[in-house]
Amino acid sequence: MKSSGVPKALVIGGSLGGLFAATALRAIGWQVDIYERSPAAMDSRGGGIVLQADVLHHFRYAGIHPAGALGVRSHDRLYLDREGSVVHKEPMPQTQTSWNTLYSSLFSAFAAEHYHRGKTLVDLTQNEHRVTAIFADGSTAEADLLIGADGSGSTVRSVVLPGTVPSYSGYVVWRGLVDEEQLPDFAKMQLYEDFVFQQDPESLMLEYMVPSVNGSVNPGERRFNWLWYLKAAQGAELDAVLTDSDGRRRSHSIPPGALATGQDAYIRGMGERQANPAFRELIRQTQDIFVQAILDLKVPQMVFGRVLLTGDAAFVPRPHTAGSTAKAARNALALAQTIDDIGDLDKALLAWQQQQLAEGMRMADWGVSMGNRIMGIAQA
Missing domain, CATH: 3.30.9.60 (D-Amino Acid Oxidase; Chain A, domain 2)
Structure with a gap:
């Protein structure tokens, strides 16, 4: 990215989506800090995941070399x-x-001093070029970009899109x-x-x-x-x-x-x-x-000035798509590549949103159609 000084990002959410975003941006020279609400080390959650090519592409781009076979x-x-x-x-x-195999590989590849546990986001503010995260303990952090990778119950989404919540x-x-x-x-x-x-x-x-x-x-x-x-x-x-x-x-x-x-x-x-x-x-x-x-979730936009939503904070596809983890990896990889290619951050974010929003909508709609057919639920 063409910039004076090292650009900085704050990633809210320290699970797979947050680590995908952080490691991808780090690969293009950004300084990235992750803020995870859980005070303890994250444990195995969600069980099995079908390994998709998007995850492997991200690992290669981010320079992540797992110790052994991933699956x-x-x-x-x-x-x-x-x-x-x-x-x-x-x-x-x-x-x-x-989940724990991917998390371990991603976490091991990220600098521990930039991964902050027990940090619960309560609000954020921004101007034309900077965004500030405000945490429950009274601390703040400022950067060029804030990424909401905090899952389906996203606090970031509740700030930028109040009332937009998953449906059952x-x-x-x-x-x-x-x-x-x-x-x-x-x-x-x-x-x-x-x-x-x-x-x-x-x-x-x-x-x-x-x-x-x-x-x-x-x-x-x-x-x-x-x-x-x-x-x-x-x-x-x-x-x-x-x-x-x-x-x-x-x-x-x-x-x-x-x-x-x-x-x-x-x-x-x-x-x-x-x-x-x-x-x-x-x-x-x-x-x-x-x-x-x-759950089902689709957002009408993913970029809000210098704040963006990624992974399940933006779209929650039905699990029959086997695409939730792959989508988070693809969001992160595309973000880093687009910023690196375009250079101008604001133009890059809009270009990224145009592509990822359309892909998210398609995956979410496909998942709903497939899931309802499997479960015998009448299409709306």
Whole structure:
């Protein structure tokens, strides 16, 4: 970027989206600081992720060299019925990774002294060329650019687009992870290194293998990652799903270890009645089941002067697209490339927005169409 002095960015949100943005801008010579609201080190969240080319392109651009393989290769797609018989099989090689594998690679590549924990954004101000972040502890930070990479519940978005919040899709996803060695042989043989589905009316279950918690992809050390999409009506039913073991109604997800006893019993009972034998065993062997409401979000713009929204702070695509993480990587990579190519920051931001806004809209709309078709929800 053509500028006198080193340009500076503030990134709000220290998960994958924030690290993608920070490492991409750093690659073009920017000074970047990340501000993460959580005071503790971030742990494994979300489970498995299908590894897309956008993530690999970002890693190469940002000069990130993972210590080992990023994921587990699957070979075929299998569709099972409730009895466990194969009703369809087709070769479709792909690679699956995990949140903690990507986070570890990105975090290790970013300077620790520029990653600030326990910093909760409460407001921001800006003028023509500078933006100031104001935090709950009374501290402030100033830069040329502020990036809202703080997820679907974005505080940055609440400031620049008040009232723009995610909407509930009508269904949730129950999730779990099982260490490879824990699964009985009969189930392991049917699921091993394949992407496996069971689809029923208003229900979709799927499974694939991901690296271990410490990133190992060695056979015997990996994990089976499973998901089960089921409807939950807005109101009392959804409230029950999202009320944790302490009786607190969460906004959109219950993390591992916090699921209420009644909801844990519900999904395990559903597994006994409706899952094929291999999937049933996966649910039985899962110690901590967790659940997330499936949300939709589209913003009308992504750039607001020297403030921008990226990743899930701007668009939340349905998970059937396998595109949320890839979208965050693509947003970040395109931002850095556009700024570097154009030079003038304000012109670059508008050019970036034009492309990324259109791509975000397309992915969000595609996800809604696909998800509603899978779950038997009438199109609006």
